[in-house]
Amino acid sequence: MQSVAYIQRASSGNVTSKDTKDVDISPVKKELPTTEMCPASNLVIGYLNLFSDGIHNFTDGMALGSAFLLHGSVGGWSRTVFLLAHELPQEVGDFGILVRSGFSVSKALFFNFLSALVALAGTGLALVLGKEPGQSSFIEGFTAGGFIYIAVAGVLPETNDGKTTFGKTVVQLLSLLSGMAVALCISLVE
Template sequence: MSFNNIFKCTDKSKIMSTTTYILASVILVSLVSVLAAIPLLIKKKTSHKVLVFLMSISVGTMLGSVFIHFMPEILETGYTLTTALYILIGFMTFFLVEKIVHWHHNKKCEQESGHSHAYHLAPLNLIGDGIHNFMDGLVIAGSYIVSIPLGISATISIIFHEVPQEIADFGVLLYSGLSKLKAIVFNLLSALTAVLGAIVGILLTKQEGFNTFVIPFAAGSFIYIAASNLVPELHRQCKLTDTIIHILAISLGIGLMVILLILSPEHAHQ
């Protein structure tokens, strides 16, 4: 189904079904974001190897989403200069968001000798994380509007990325001096911006040009997160066994996207 023909179908039940998928997915992502902080709430440190394994799967699911699910949709409408610019806008947007996140993490490192100004980290973290989650919701909504399998693909990729991300962000909130209760409340509010992003995405589908923008934008954002944000973290572990685990986990993520494509109704009718 091409972007420009998405809303030629006026079946209200189908539209409602898509909206249900969108809202259920962003709520699931928000809940996962909060549940990921439970180990820190019960004073149990999450194994670094587990986090790296999840990041490796995330690399596979995100790159798999881009090249197995997003690119065929993009190429169906013709790859133009505008399409390329939309992909680059997605890449640069998430680059800027990560700049904000890295800036407050650097502030944390500078102040490890004392906590006199550490409380300034909380609003910076919440703003950066909120923007990130908002755009996640936007991407999920836009993906589901194109097709259900595409939306599921985007949701799975984002979930695997969110777990290690939210554990780190929750740790920053605790470091800034917030109580565990306040940290979990603020973390939930930040996560719920994904719902707001999804609602905005649903509303924007009526705007001409949005559907041709959102999938290339999502592709660019996923490429940035996978290649520039996650892969460098994997390079920190140089042992042969670690490398083998990374390759297997990335392959698992790609495999999930392949299976999703095979099981999709669109693929069954090809």
């Protein structure tokens, strides 16, 4: 049942029907959702997010393993730093999705940590399989294809939302070019 309050404005002591307004004053819950409050469909979203994040972390781990094999210590560690810069905001977002879908804060942290550990399995697999000639290049190509897919299927549609102005397009292109320039500089230094 909705609560409706009648707010009356007095003008010169007389209140008419024109002065009465309906205002919804329904109570608003300001607490984080818990498993009991969330429908099962919200929990499914959380578990699907964990699954996809685990696959993503696995391929990130494979990229790290192949970077160490192909480019040595310097190339491996530089890619590790960039991967951490990429992962930190994503993991914070994943944590928010898990909490919003009904996980408690402690469960969200725990499962998000487990999902991040899957990267170690990807690194280990790349280090084991990549020792054979040509395999490391195959692994790096596979993970690069995954990153290109994420950029094309996930990021690119968001940049063209139908409300793009010329200024926004210029900022997007400059951001893209600066990212490419940083990657080129790093590859030239290595």
